[in-house]
Amino acid sequence: MHAHGGGRVRARSLGVVIGALPTGPLNAITDVNGVLVGHTTVDDGADLRTGVTAIVPERLAEGGLPAAVHTGNGYGKLVGSTQVDELGVLESPVVLTATLSVFRAADAVLTYLMGRRPDGVSFNPLVGExxxxxxxxxxxxxxxxxxxxxxxxxxxxxxxxxxxxxxxTGTTALGFKAGVGTSSRRVTAGGSEATVGALAQANFGGVLTVRGVPVPVEEVVPGVRRPEPPGNSCMIVVATDAPLDARRLGRLARRAVFAMGRVGASYAQGSGDYAIAFSTAPPGVPAVPDAALDPLFAAVMDAVEEALLNSLFMATTTTGFAGRTAHAVPYDRRFLG
Incomplete structure (x- = not known):
């Protein structure tokens, strides 16, 4: 059984507003111009609840983009991350999938890149899980x-x-069914308007916390015990049109992992927690100076927090492999707006 739809809504529709900064028009990572998102869902109604999410910056066709990876906890299989660390350049779309499928997914991204760059001799797919x-x-x-x-x-x-x-499709977080969520913010940084967008694949442990209020699953879903394991790992992708070099993007990526703490992450030993940040700004534009980064830091923290909440609030109760069930967050007025 897999409940589809069910009237699930985003955090803001429930009165849960994170921070004072305005969102972009869609309140999504796609508010950053030229950033596209695609999903493939694999759901057989029984033992397979998984899939692929791709974040595709259109400007990759013009060459690499400035980028950084922050490893909050390295218990994961983020293919291609060391070259991004070394060169500060994103060469491929960012693809997210399931742990043991990450290597097949990376090979598929290689096929995609080779088809678009027939003269290329080396490619660095970036695939997380x-x-x-x-x-x-x-x-x-x-x-x-x-x-x-x-x-x-x-x-x-x-x-x-x-x-x-x-x-x-198959992820759980903070004791509940989770999934993919996204959000965005608009700020002024270094004298220019900028958009910051975040997309998260949420699958980590802890106690769900909504604007400072703990929401333990065992208290809001009668008769339910916290699933074991309660989820392990989180992938966060941050996109911005602010002109930032790789070093400054690394500072944004760190804040993205920090933001997990706001929703109650336990940062467990076995949780691979990563953030990838990239800029779509045209080359040659001077970078926002470090002293002017605070608005972007605030935007990242708020956007990631809301993306994580959306990943939970939009998810539906799911029964999958071995008959295990993860329950959707109930829309309980005690902790909502």
Whole structure:
């Protein structure tokens, strides 16, 4: 059984407003001009609850983008991260999937890149993962090249689907069913307007906290015990049109991982928590000086917090592998707006 739809809504529709900064028009990572998102969902109604989510910056066609990866906890399989660390350049779309499917997904991204750059001699796919094994049979490694190419080739602007979709189909977080969520903020930094967008694949432990109020699953879902494992890992992708070099993007990426703490993350030993940040600003524009980064830091923290809440609030109760069930967050007025 897998509940679809069910009237699930985003955090703001429930009165949960994070911070004072305005959002972009869609309140999504796609508010950053030229950033596209695509999903492929693999859901057989039983043992497979998984998929692929692709974040595709259109400007990659002109060459690499300034980028950085921050490793909050390195218990994960983020393919391609060391070259981004070394060179400060993103060469590929960012693809997210399930732990044991990450290597097949990386090979599929290689196919995608080779098809677009027939003269290229080396490529660095960037593919991240979380372990959706609580609800999906990860050992079957069901993700194929076609699934990845469909997510990449189908990526578009507009509001991305959230909750139990793509790489979030089988994830759990903070004791509840989670998934993919996104959000954005508009700020003025260094004298110019900028947009910061975040997309998160949420699959980590802790106690859900909504604007400072703890929401333990065992207290709000009668008769339910906290699932074990309660989720492990979080992938966060941050995009901005602010002109930033790789070093400054690394500072943004760190704040993205910090923001997990606001929603109650436990930062467990086995949780691979990563943030990837990139800038779509045209080359040659002077970078925002360090002394003017505070508005961007605030934007990242708020956007990631809201993206994580959206990943939970948009998810539906799901029963998957081995009959295990993860419950959706109830819309309880005690902790909502």
């Amino acid at each position: 979380t372990n959706d094994g609580f609800l999906s049979d990860i050992r079957r490694r069901p993700i194929t090249e076609r699934h990845v190419l469909d997510a990449l080739e189908g990526a578009s602007g507009g509001l991305p689907a959230e909750g139990c979709v793509g790489a979030g």
